[in-house]
Amino acid sequence: MTGSRLRKAGLIAGAAAVLTFATSTSAWANWTANNWVGNQGKLSQQWVDESYNEINFTGCDEVYGRTSVDVALWQQIDWGSDKKHDTSTFTNCFKGASQKSTATQTGLPRDSYYFEIDKIGSGCISCAVAVTKVNVDTTKAD
Template sequence: MTSAFLLALAPNASANWQSFISNAATGFESSRWEDEQYSEVRFKDCNQYYATGGWVKVALWEDNFASPDTNHGTKEFTNCFNGTNSVSAGEWTGLPLDGYYFRLQDTDGGLLDVRVVAIDTTKAD
């Protein structure tokens, strides 16, 4: 099964940005961004098709140029499945200056839609 997805207008630089996900499966990777110290990934209004649970595991990966990418840990998102305005978030700190992306490590076997995906690179807000 091929997963169809769309992350629209996601910049490839250090900045806060928003987008969405449609019909993504385990292994889906987001657009890249540059960051250091802090990254937060937020999902608002999640729906999952062909799955039994209401959860998704999201990992932050460092996009290493000359070596294998580094996994900075996985967060399990559940709250975003609880209604239109429900949000799940994961934050990672102490990050070196580099490029980053998130990967759907596990979607319970289903296809995931997320109405709002937000990347926040500033801990201050």
């Protein structure tokens, strides 16, 4: 191999390593997002989990006055269809800026997970829920 080819091969290998690191670190355990907005069908970022997780929404609001949001937990399946585990209806977070709604799941296999805004109110495709704080916590000890 010539020097030019070696440099190109090294550059490609280095870029692949950086890309692998960058994509694998985005799917990790606990995470928080402030001022998160989602419409029906919006997916969250992914996280890696086993056995236990909590999805917390604090301070929910919807422009048209809807007072509930259905949040579905999904397990990412690498070589097949993702698996839906549970859907929770959040209502308490709509009762004030500091009010929290929580969905808790246990007995989950170690894998990557994400949530989806399944439904807003009784079903409103053009609606969007604004959440002051979204938190995913995979530590049962809290």
